[in-house]
Amino acid sequence: MKSHTIHRTFNTERRRELIRITEDVQAAVDEAGISEGMALVGAMHITAAVWINDDEPGLHEDMMEWLDKVAPPSWMEPANEVARQLLPDPGDYRHHRGGEDNGDAHLKNLLVHHQVIVPVTDGLLDLGPWQQVFYCEFDGGRPKRMIIKVLGE
Amino acid sequence: MKSHTIHRTFNTERRRELIRITEDVQAAVDEAGISEGMALVGAMHITAAVWINDDEPGLHEDMMEWLDKVAPPSWMEPANEVARQLLPDPGDYRHHRGGEDNGDAHLKNLLVHHQVIVPVTDGLLDLGPWQQVFYCEFDGGRPKRMIIKVLGE
Amino acid sequence: MKSHTIHRTFNTERRRELIRITEDVQAAVDEAGISEGMALVGAMHITAAVWINDDEPGLHEDMMEWLDKVAPPSWMEPANEVARQLLPDPGDYRHHRGGEDNGDAHLKNLLVHHQVIVPVTDGLLDLGPWQQVFYCEFDGGRPKRMIIKVLGE
Numbered sequence: 001m002k003s004h005t006i007h008r009t010f011n012t013e014r015r016r017e018l019i020r021i022t023e024d025v026q027a028a029v030d031e032a033g034i035s036e037g038m039a040l041v042g043a044m045h046i047t048a049a050v051w052i053n054d055d056e057p058g059l060h061e062d063m064m065e066w067l068d069k070v071a072p073p074s075w076m077e078p079a080n081e082v083a084r085q086l087l088p089d090p091g092d093y094r095h096h097r098g099g100e101d102n103g104d105a106h107l108k109n110l111l112v113h114h115q116v117i118v119p120v121t122d123g124l125l126d127l128g129p130w131q132q133v134f135y136c137e138f139d140g141g142r143p144k145r146m147i148i149k150v151l152g153e
Numbered sequence: 154m155k156s157h158t159i160h161r162t163f164n165t166e167r168r169r170e171l172i173r174i175t176e177d178v179q180a181a182v183d184e185a186g187i188s189e190g191m192a193l194v195g196a197m198h199i200t201a202a203v204w205i206n207d208d209e210p211g212l213h214e215d216m217m218e219w220l221d222k223v224a225p226p227s228w229m230e231p232a233n234e235v236a237r238q239l240l241p242d243p244g245d246y247r248h249h250r251g252g253e254d255n256g257d258a259h260l261k262n263l264l265v266h267h268q269v270i271v272p273v274t275d276g277l278l279d280l281g282p283w284q285q286v287f288y289c290e291f292d293g294g295r296p297k298r299m300i301i302k303v304l305g306e
Numbered sequence: 307m308k309s310h311t312i313h314r315t316f317n318t319e320r321r322r323e324l325i326r327i328t329e330d331v332q333a334a335v336d337e338a339g340i341s342e343g344m345a346l347v348g349a350m351h352i353t354a355a356v357w358i359n360d361d362e363p364g365l366h367e368d369m370m371e372w373l374d375k376v377a378p379p380s381w382m383e384p385a386n387e388v389a390r391q392l393l394p395d396p397g398d399y400r401h402h403r404g405g406e407d408n409g410d411a412h413l414k415n416l417l418v419h420h421q422v423i424v425p426v427t428d429g430l431l432d433l434g435p436w437q438q439v440f441y442c443e444f445d446g447g448r449p450k451r452m453i454i455k456v457l458g459e
Contacts, residue, residue: 001154001459003342005427036156037304038193040344040425044434046359051263053199058247062256063263065241070223070315070376082238085388094339094364104367106359106453110418112263112370114358117270117423119193119302121158128299130195149425149434151458152304153154189309191346205410205420211400215409216416218394223376235391242360254375263415270423272346272455274311279453290411293444305457306307 004150007044012059012140018060019135021050021146025118026125028148035123042115044147047105047139049112055132067138071107082088107140112136120152155228157185157303160197166291170214174203174299178271179278188276191304195268197300200258200292202265208285220291224260258291263296265289273305310338310456313350318446324366324439327356327452331424332431332452341429343458350453353411353445355418361438373444377413399417411444416434426458 006028010019025039041050054058065079072083074092088094093103116133119126127133135146159181163172178192206212218232222253225236227245241247246256269286272279280286288299312334316325332347347356359365373384378389380398393401399409400449422439433439441452 001343001355003459005342005425005432036158037154038302040423042423044432044437046434046436053259053263054268056248058250059256059259062241062246062248063260064258066224066239069239071259080238082235082388085386086372086375088368093368095362095368097364103365106365107369107372110357110359113266113419115423117193117195117268119158119300121302126158126197126302126434128199128298130199131197145434147425148342149427149432153156163395189311191307191455198351204416206416209401212409212412215394215399215401216413219392219413222392232395233391235388266419270348270421272311272348272453274455279311279350279455281334281352281451283351284350306309 001151001153002032002034004028007149010135010144011123012137015140016064017137020055020132022133027146028150029120029125030111032150034120034150034152035040037120037150039118039120040149041118041133042116042147047102048144049109049114049136050116051112051136052116052131052133054130067108071104071111073104075101083130102139108138109137138141154304154306155185155187157181159301161299163290163297165242165289165290168251168293170290172210173285174288175196175286178286178301181303185303186278186306187273187303190273190303192271192273193268193302194271194286195300197298199262200255201297202262202267204265204290205269205284205286207283216239220261222266224257226257228254251294255292261291307457307459308340310334314452316441316443316450318443320358320448322370323443323446326361326438327441328439331439331454334456335426335431338456340426340456340458343424343426343456345424345426346421346455347439348453349452352415353408354450355415355420355442356422357418357442358422358437358439360436373414377380377410377417378413379410382406414444
């Protein structure tokens, strides 16, 4: 079994950002020199995520707006009554008592998950035609790391 | 390391459907001829999912109704005020500007995830007594693909 | 390829509980004697989860309160109007018709997922500085099982 590991650091300028990394994952598979196996792709932080979905800018805005409603940030005014009621009583995260302001980013990480496993067949990522891999930052503006681990033969 | 890959196409008649595939995954493991390893099971689309849960029809209805509230379809009237408020302002997905009507299916895919990894021990899926694997269609009525990739020895 | 499988039983006293298991996963990797590979960690039940996030008690309370709003338990009064509206009409889960009372635990399992894959590099879990692995019980007070399966070389 061959193994190849890459740690990549992101330094996003904005708090939230989606970065397409499909090509980075394929490059790691190429470097590993495997034809059959898988690539494990994961955020090494608890306020970011990795997901597979469409590369459509309108949809990306929809996703970010919706995530802010289901897991509302209390560092800004809730978007609507539903977002407000999803906050803890009496309205701010306990996690923020110590000076943190990223409670929502932890919840978003739980919701959309921090990792995906991409199957590799004949040396290529075995993805559907619209499946792209994204690193999803929910608490950026500082260095954050991601791991790509390729295992196979 | 042995490797065995199956691509299966679903052609659901309805827009949403849950299809039990535990037996298909076990069959793929049998064909692979491994005793120790894992089966990676994933939807190859961004509007479908694969999950492991109970095979109980009432629960399946609960799940689909609840998913429609947390990730509301704007191609039909929101089920209640909460579902309405979880839509993007002013009430329809940006993703629908280009004629698409499946924005909610993308969000459901993010929520419940497109893949599971089933451990294989002694040649059998190492699942708990109530764990069944399902392909979950959120935008059906057309051909959609799934991958089962077995890796092990 | 080496393989090492551990089944562990939890007997929580409370209905909901978070149990840190990072050290158990590392111990399984040590026993497996691999330097490169991965550890598959999964609940063997459909009303529990395994996630990777921060070990901060305030955040844990936030997570449990928020999960009760997004996937409300109907065996107790909904926390607020949003939680009430996320229940099925007319207000209780179909799953409860047969005497069950854990419909919400199934939905929480879908939301936060039952498994993670931890990459292993140089014999150690390749996690970020704040990443801890947790077993998350949503319907405890009885024996529940978890699997750790280590694969690698």
